[in-house]
Amino acid sequence: MSMKEMLGDECSEEFLACGNSACAGCTSELALRWALKALGPKTVVVAPASCTNVYIGLWPAASPTVPFINMAFAAGASAASGIVAGYEALGKTDITVMTWAGDGGTVDIGIQALSGAIERGTNFIYACYDNEIYANTGTQRSGSTPFAAITTTTPFGKKEMKKDIAKIIAAHDIPYVAVVNGTDPQDVFSTFKKIKEMHGPRFVHILSPCPPGWRYDASETVELGRLAISSGMWIMWEQENGIFSLKKASKRYLDKEKRTLVRDYMKKQGRFSLATDDDIEKIQEWVDKNWDFIQRRIDSGC
Amino acid sequence: MSVEDTEQTLILTGNEASAWGARRAKVNVITAYPITPQTTVMETLAEFVDSGSMNAKFVKVESEHSVMAGMVGASMTGARTFTATSGQGLLYMAEMVHWVAGTRLPVITTISSRGIAPPWNIWVDYSDVMSMRDTGWLIQFASTHQEIFDSVIMNYKIAENPEIMLPVFVAYGGFTQSHTSKPVIIPSQSDVDDFLPPVPENGWSHVYLDPDRPIVHGNLVMPNQEYMEFRFKIHETATRVSSVIKEVIVEFNKKFGRDYQGLVEPYMCDDAEFILITIGALSEQVKIAVDMLREQNMRVGSIKLRYFRPFPVDDLVSLLKSTNVKGIAVIDRSIAFGSPTGGHVSSEFYSVLNQLEKGITYLPGVWGLGGRDVTVDDQVAVFTDLMNLHENGEIATGKNKFIAGTLWVNIK
Numbered sequence: 001m002s003m004k005e006m007l008g009d010e011c012s013e014e015f016l017a018c019g020n021s022a023c024a025g026c027t028s029e030l031a032l033r034w035a036l037k038a039l040g041p042k043t044v045v046v047a048p049a050s051c052t053n054v055y056i057g058l059w060p061a062a063s064p065t066v067p068f069i070n071m072a073f074a075a076g077a078s079a080a081s082g083i084v085a086g087y088e089a090l091g092k093t094d095i096t097v098m099t100w101a102g103d104g105g106t107v108d109i110g111i112q113a114l115s116g117a118i119e120r121g122t123n124f125i126y127a128c129y130d131n132e133i134y135a136n137t138g139t140q141r142s143g144s145t146p147f148a149a150i151t152t153t154t155p156f157g158k159k160e161m162k163k164d165i166a167k168i169i170a171a172h173d174i175p176y177v178a179v180v181n182g183t184d185p186q187d188v189f190s191t192f193k194k195i196k197e198m199h200g201p202r203f204v205h206i207l208s209p210c211p212p213g214w215r216y217d218a219s220e221t222v223e224l225g226r227l228a229i230s231s232g233m234w235i236m237w238e239q240e241n242g243i244f245s246l247k248k249a250s251k252r253y254l255d256k257e258k259r260t261l262v263r264d265y266m267k268k269q270g271r272f273s274l275a276t277d278d279d280i281e282k283i284q285e286w287v288d289k290n291w292d293f294i295q296r297r298i299d300s301g302c
Numbered sequence: 303m304s305v306e307d308t309e310q311t312l313i314l315t316g317n318e319a320s321a322w323g324a325r326r327a328k329v330n331v332i333t334a335y336p337i338t339p340q341t342t343v344m345e346t347l348a349e350f351v352d353s354g355s356m357n358a359k360f361v362k363v364e365s366e367h368s369v370m371a372g373m374v375g376a377s378m379t380g381a382r383t384f385t386a387t388s389g390q391g392l393l394y395m396a397e398m399v400h401w402v403a404g405t406r407l408p409v410i411t412t413i414s415s416r417g418i419a420p421p422w423n424i425w426v427d428y429s430d431v432m433s434m435r436d437t438g439w440l441i442q443f444a445s446t447h448q449e450i451f452d453s454v455i456m457n458y459k460i461a462e463n464p465e466i467m468l469p470v471f472v473a474y475g476g477f478t479q480s481h482t483s484k485p486v487i488i489p490s491q492s493d494v495d496d497f498l499p500p501v502p503e504n505g506w507s508h509v510y511l512d513p514d515r516p517i518v519h520g521n522l523v524m525p526n527q528e529y530m531e532f533r534f535k536i537h538e539t540a541t542r543v544s545s546v547i548k549e550v551i552v553e554f555n556k557k558f559g560r561d562y563q564g565l566v567e568p569y570m571c572d573d574a575e576f577i578l579i580t581i582g583a584l585s586e587q588v589k590i591a592v593d594m595l596r597e598q599n600m601r602v603g604s605i606k607l608r609y610f611r612p613f614p615v616d617d618l619v620s621l622l623k624s625t626n627v628k629g630i631a632v633i634d635r636s637i638a639f640g641s642p643t644g645g646h647v648s649s650e651f652y653s654v655l656n657q658l659e660k661g662i663t664y665l666p667g668v669w670g671l672g673g674r675d676v677t678v679d680d681q682v683a684v685f686t687d688l689m690n691l692h693e694n695g696e697i698a699t700g701k702n703k704f705i706a707g708t709l710w711v712n713i714k
Contacts, residue, residue, distance in 0.1 A: 042513045046375070054522055062518035067511045069378065070520030071371070072397055078368030082333065082375025082383075083511060085359040089330035089381050095513060113371065116364030 006189055011037045020063035022055035025218030027208035027225070028129040029055055031182035032100060035127060035204075038192035041066060043096045044083060048076035048110060050102035051136040052129075074109045076101040077117035080124045088123075096196060098125040103144035104134045107165040118172045118201040125195060125202045128165065129182055131210035139213045146233075147286065148279040149271045150215075157274050161286055166205040170239045175200040178238040181249065182206040183225030187236075207234045215270025224268060229253070231265040232287045235294060244297050254295065262287055306491045314486045316479035319447045320386055320412040320472070321346035322486070323454025325356045326494040327410075330381035330501070332360045333372035335391060338424045339476035340414040343386035366391040370398030370409075377407035378519075380505030382458065385409070388476060389416035389423075389430045396434070402469045403438030403536060405519070406508060408461035409469040410454055411439075414480035415582075417672035425673020426475030428582065428636040432610075432646040438536045440470040440543060441611040443581040447484040450474055452560060459498055459550045464507055466543055468536070475583050475635075477673065489558055497557050544612055565614035567606040570596060571625050574603030576688050579618075579632045581607045581647060584669075584676055591681035601626070602685055607647060618654045629663035629692040630655075631684050633711065635670045644668050644708030663692035667702075667709030680712050 015036035022029035028051055036043060045068045047053055053070045056063050071079045076099040083097050101110055106128040114126060133151050134140040141151040143163040150157055170177045176195055180187045188206070195202040209224035211217065216224060228234040229249055236247035246254060253259045262284045266272035275283075305312075314322065320343045324332065332351070334344040350356035361372055369385050377383045387395065392413060402409050413431050417423030431441060442457065444450040450472065457470040474480065505512060509519060523529040544565060551562045569589050571577060578588055585606035595602045605621065607614070622630070634645025643649045648666030655664055665688045670676040680701070687697045687709060697704045701712045 044511050044513065053520075056518065057521060059521035059523045059527060062521055064518055065516060067513060067516045068518045069511070070518075070522075071374075072401055074367055075371035075374070075398060075401075078363060078371035079375040081361055081363065081368070082331065082372035082377075083379055084375075085331045085333070085361045085372065086376035086379030086381035086383075086511075089359040089376070090379060092379070112365060113363075113368045116368060119364070120361065 003186060006186060011189070013037070015041065015043070015065050017063040017065060020055050020057055022051070023212060023218070025211040025221040026051070026055065027182040027210065027221055028052060028102070028131065030185065031129055031188045031206050031208065034185040034188040035098070035192045036066065038189045039096050039098065039196050042094055043098060045069070046071050046076055046080045046083065046097070046099045048099070048101050048105040049073040049136065050105050052100055052102070054136060073105055074113055076105055076110050076113065077122070077126055078113040080126070081117045081120065081122045084122055084124050096125065097123070098127060100127050100129070102135065103128060103130040103132060103165070104142040107143040107163050115172065118169065118174050118203070122201050123199055125204065127204045127206060129206040129208040131208040131213055132162070133210065133213045135210050135213045147283055148275040150274055151271070157279065166203070169203045173242065174203055176202040176238070176240050177205070179205045179234070179236050180207065181225050181229060181234070181236060182208045183222045184249070187249065213271070216268055220268065227260065227265040227268060230260040231262045232259045232291055233262060233265055235290060237294065242302065244302060246294065246298065254291065256288065256291065305488065309487060309489045309493065311485045311487050313483050314447060315342060315481055315483050316447050316450050316474055317342040317414060317481065318346050319451040319486045320454060321350065322488055323451045324384040325350050326488065326491060327382065327384070327455055327458050327498060328495070328500070329358055329384040331372070331376035331383045332358055332385060333363050333369045333376070334360070334385050335363055335366050335369050335387070337366070337388045337391035339416060339480045340386045340388040340391065342480070343412060343414070366395040367398060370395040370402060373409045374398060374401050374405060374407060377402070377409055378405065378509055378511045380501055380510055382501045383409045384411070386412040386414065388414045389418055392430045393418065393433065399434055399437050399439065404532070406467040406536070407469060408458065408467055408506070410457050410461060411469070411471050412450065412454065413471055413473040414476045415473050416476040423672040424476060426478050426635065426670065427672050428473060428634070429671070431471055431473040432636040432638070434471060435611065435646065438468060438540060439611065440468055440540065440609065442470060442472050442609050443607065444472055444474045445583045445585050445606060447479065447486050450479070451486050451488065452554065452558070452562070455494060455498055456550050456554050460543065460547055462501070463546050466539055466546055467506065467508060468539055468543065473582070479583050493557065497554065540612055544614060544617070547609065564617060565609040565612070566617045566621060567608060568621055569604045569606070571603035571605065571621065573601055574625050575601040575628045576685055576692070577603045577605060577622070577625065577627050577630050578681065578684060578688070579605045579607060579630065579647070579651070581610065582635060584635065587676070587678060588681050590678050591685065594678070594682060595685055600685070610647065613650050613653070615653050615657070619657045622654065622658055627662060629665065629688045631665040631667065631688045631709070633667045633669050633684060633709070635668070637668055637671055642707055663688065665691055665709055666707065667711055669711035674712065676711065684709065684711060
């Protein structure tokens with residue numbers, strides 16, 4: 001769907017009202033807004049502890065216009081499992097259940113419940129907006145934080161590499177996994193539109209640049225999203241019923257020559273201000289290795 | 303005639319009685335995770351559901367945290383929900399136990415109580431359920447197999463009362479009750495249906511997940527907003543629920559021919575001078591000790607505490623005021639480390655003692671931790687200790703030790 005069509009009648013209805021308290025330049029809020037536009041009014045959202053719990057509004061104000069429950073940190077996928085079971089038991093079949101979680105709530109504390117829900121074939125969508133930190137508690141490191149990034153608990157830069165949650169989820173033989181760009185409403189909208197009609201567990205991993213966490217100006221969120229993709233730091237792919245494919249936005253970067261330098265992506269962000277040349281080289285190697293894996297998957301034809 | 307159509311007496315373990323309670327209550331959603339000694343509740347329910355004799359969704363989740371999170375989600379759709387757990391599992395789900403009460407969801411959970419590790423212990427010990435004391439759940443102890451089944455049914459009626467909307471734990475002893483078999487009267491499905499109506503068609507009145515009537519639940523509430531008032535409402539409900547519990551018991555007794563007496567059940571207390579107060583199955587055994595001492599013309603009696611939450615202070619005060627009590631022993635099968643009395647019930651009992659005449663001898667104690675046997679002789683010895691303490695101001699006994707304000711029954 002073109003941007004023009006998206007902005008037309010079909011998407012005019014808002015399910016996340018304006019006036020909420022998200023930071024300027026917040027990707028999570030942008031992506032949630034477009035995900036809900038794709039899913040429509042018959043949607044129930046479970047939000048385990050994350051920024052989303054706060055920016056939807058302080059009680060009694062609330063910006064979602066669909067049923068929306070705040071949930072305990074580790075319980076995003078398990079509470080959704082209960083909702084799905086309740087609806088199935090009561091014969092309600094036309095409601096989409098979505099968990100909307102951050103990276104901490106997904107790759108760390110929530111991974112057990114998420115893995116279990118997928119293994120059980122739970123008929124729900126799990127969306128992880130990945131801003132690569134515990135942003136809501138003040139930007140601490142998570143398993144999803146990249147190497148060398150400064151956080152409040154890695155004041156001199158993280159010593160470990162980022163955990164690849166989408167690859168872990170794909171290993172569950174799940175019907176659908178997608179890695180998308182949260183700063184691109186078209187990508188978010190079309191992905192959620194597509195998976196709304198699918199059955200079983202569906203996982204969407206959403207690139208979510210975060211101005212206060214990544215330490216860049218709020219006006220540059222979309223630019224950061226583009227750089228993450230052009231540098232190959234963020235690889236957009238999907239796996240549908242076991243079949244892997246690179247998404248269009250990332251396809252050209254399979255060719256290393258076409259990629260921009262990781263260094264240029266990092267220099268835009270204060271969180272990498274202490275990264276040494278060696279650190280940057282390490283991340284570059286990590287990125288190249290990730291692409292090698294993608295190439296092998298494509299070559300293997302599965 | 304099938305078991306659905308007529309009242310039958312089945313030989314059931316305590317855990318099977320729990321599962322039958324869920325079946326007769328026609329629960330819509332079950333979530334569960336294996337843990338000794340609860341596991342046979344889950345296995346029995348799996349058999350019921352998979353064989354088609356029970357129409358429910360059974361989600362076999364990957365941990366107890368997810369068990370109770372699943373209960374939250376399912377109950378918020380307006381479904382009737384049930385689970386069972388024990389010991390470590392109960393501790394692991396603790397965060398979501400609070401969440402259920404905070405959301406005012408009428409979840410019923412049976413607990414096959416066991417000791418808390420380390421060291422590993424799988425035998426009866428109520429320290430697990432007592433650790434949930436302040437969560438907002440009602441807590442009932444079932445002392446017989448029949449009471450386990452009946453309590454599941456009765457507590458749905460209590461929990462789902464629109465004026466209550468609080469979850470309930472029904473606790474009983476691991477192995478001594480969960481794995482022993484007794485005859486249990488299972489009423490016909492239609493009789494239970496008459497007593498316990500189906501869940502409301504459009505969800506609970508205060509919280510529901512319906513896209514046609516969207517709500518947002520659980521938003522951050524600032525200190526000067528209504529967080530404190532939400533807490534007040536839970537506490538206020540948990541303290542006034544006694545009258546609803548009593549009404550439901552009266553209705554249940556009438557419908558099914560039982561004789562549950564309320565939140566507390568006295569035995570031979572009318573003229574009793576020395577009274578032993580306990581919870582759970584040992585309350586039944588105490589009656590034998592009372593009978594033996596009565597044969598020796600000793601004026602003794604016992605009280606079974608059925609509900610720990612709400613703590614039935616008024617019932618205990620009026621009951622004890624109607625006796626000639628000179629000495630009271632309250633013995634727990636749980637340990638409250640560092641508390642002045644060592645036990646949970648014995649500690650709370652001071653609220654009762656404060657309203658009785660001064661000069662009553664009080665002996666708090668613990669017994670049977672981690673499944674250690676408590677014999678009738680042990681229970682007689684507690685009466686002897688209580689009478690000695692009252693008459694001589696000291697406790698002289700063999701196997702019991704009085705240490706720092708707590709009587710340790712049969713300790714090495």
